[in-house]
Amino acid sequence: MLIVIPKETLSGERRASLVPDSVKKLVRAGADVSIEAGMGIAAGFSDSDYKEAGASINTDRQQLLASADIVLRLHKPTLAEVDLLKPGSTHISFLDPFNERELVEKMAAKNVSAISMEMIPRITRSQKMDALSSQANLAGYVMVLKAANALNRIFAMMMTPAGTLKPAKVFIIGAGVAGLQAIATAKRLGAKVTAFDTRDVVAEQVESLGAKFLKIDLGETGQTKEGYALALTPEQMELQKQGQKAEIAESDVVITTAQLFGRKPPVIVAADAVAAMKPGSVVVDMAAENGGNVEGSAPGETVVTENGVHIVGTGNWASDVPRDASQMYSSNLFNLVDEFWDEEAKTFALNFDNEIATGCVITHQGAVVNDVIKNHYNKTPQS
Structure with a gap:
């Protein structure tokens, strides 16, 4: 299973979605990890740091996104980037699903499982995944x-x-x-x-x-x-x-x-x-x-x-301390992936009997599946 981490493109963003230590843990768990060249430089992590952790370095952003089984990133994708994603792949990032209906519905239509980091439920079990709190x-x-x-x-x-x-x-x-x-x-x-x-x-x-x-x-x-x-x-x-x-x-x-x-x-x-x-x-x-x-x-x-x-x-306050912010967000992402990682099959497998999944998975198998977001969209029809 290939996990990819693209470089953040938002102006002024200095954080990296994954730090080398988390890459090392994912590789140890049996995942292949590939990052976009320069992804961690603004946060103080060189490409060689990621190579030493077991990641491959890719300079072709489009090819990187198109090959991913899982995309890990900070910010939501553009509509054009959704077109590049593989059907059946998983995309994990901040997503702003309440205000990004067109994006969410496009991800559903592309059969991408979209996980919103804003929607991690605030329960004891998921505190280690709570990126809103870590960045706040x-x-x-x-x-x-x-x-x-x-x-x-x-x-x-x-x-x-x-x-x-x-x-x-x-x-x-x-x-x-x-x-x-x-x-x-x-x-x-x-x-x-x-x-x-x-x-x-x-x-x-x-x-x-x-x-x-x-x-x-x-x-x-x-x-x-x-x-x-x-x-x-x-x-x-x-x-x-x-x-x-x-x-x-x-x-x-x-x-x-x-x-x-x-x-x-x-x-x-x-x-x-x-x-x-x-x-x-x-x-x-x-x-x-x-x-x-x-x-x-x-x-x-x-x-x-x-x-x-x-x-x-x-x-974008946390971006002013990018090394620590990256470390905390990376830990949140790793703990989320680890929650649904099948150690025997070496794959990421969502389990909807798990309340963490029902809280943060927005789209899955071609549909918007999150009840909170579905109800929000039903109350606010698109103009």
């Missing part, structure tokens, strides 16, 4: 460093003969995986940190990291069985905006991490809240690429407002 963890770290670099002052309190410098005030909105890592990183840098989340259940986690939890009475809120925050009503959204406005105005840094799975993220920081911040303050919008949490943010850019506030929306 690094994103939380990177966003704090971006903020520290853009801010016009230091994070930590400093006592000097010339006087005492007060610690920077950092306000983090959303205490999921990325938010909690952002809290921990900002605290390590010496900042005074406050955080808010619509789920009161995470207050203890926030406080255990040394941050203050901002309490805003929004009425009844909660989370899904997967641990995602439930969407707020328009009235609750307004209560949140008003309740956090004073904290935003007093903060040197605001980091937003609010995302709704499969849907456009909510705008939780309005322009008037940004306008009330001090000149030189920084806002980092984790969701800028998908629509934004902050009014005035722009995907892939840093915007400077009229009052001198920097709104950072550069996105």
Whole structure:
């Protein structure tokens, strides 16, 4: 069985889907592995590293994709790349299936088994495959460093003969995986940190990291069985905006991490809240690429407002630490392949009695088979 790893082509992407250590494990399990030349260079892995691990190096991308039994990658394929894939092959990547109906249905029509890394179920057994969490963890770290670099002052309190410098005030909105890592990183840098989340259940986690939890009475809120925050009503959204406005105005840094799975993220920081911040303050919008949490943010850019506030929306955060991000994503991919690897036959065999498969397999044997995605498509007919 041939497993191939193409080079990522998204502009600015530095991560590699598989690192040499994972290649070695797949080869040891009986797979043939072939990578596109230069696939790991931006992450710090040379072609010779992969050759030593047992992979072959291929310079012909089209031939590589066309020969694959399994394709492992970070980003979704293009429509043209789907045409190259073998019927009966398996494609594993982030796929954005809620918003990529044409792509998903083309993969079904080509009889490609498409596995979406976003859809790995959030259960204990699959934590080692949870790429959303592994990459969000690094994103939380990177966003704090971006903020520290853009801010016009230091994070930590400093006592000097010339006087005492007060610690920077950092306000983090959303205490999921990325938010909690952002809290921990900002605290390590010496900042005074406050955080808010619509789920009161995470207050203890926030406080255990040394941050203050901002309490805003929004009425009844909660989370899904997967641990995602439930969407707020328009009235609750307004209560949140008003309740956090004073904290935003007093903060040197605001980091937003609010995302709704499969849907456009909510705008939780309005322009008037940004306008009330001090000149030189920084806002980092984790969701800028998908629509934004902050009014005035722009995907892939840093915007400077009229009052001198920097709104950072550069996105693709984990790619800024590509070696570690690649190692973590590679481990997620290997653990997923290993879950369904038949050691005797040396093949990848999906088992739909396994709830991991029912959660993350989107297309199989010529059809869209994921119930969540099928229901979503039925509710939103194509125009």
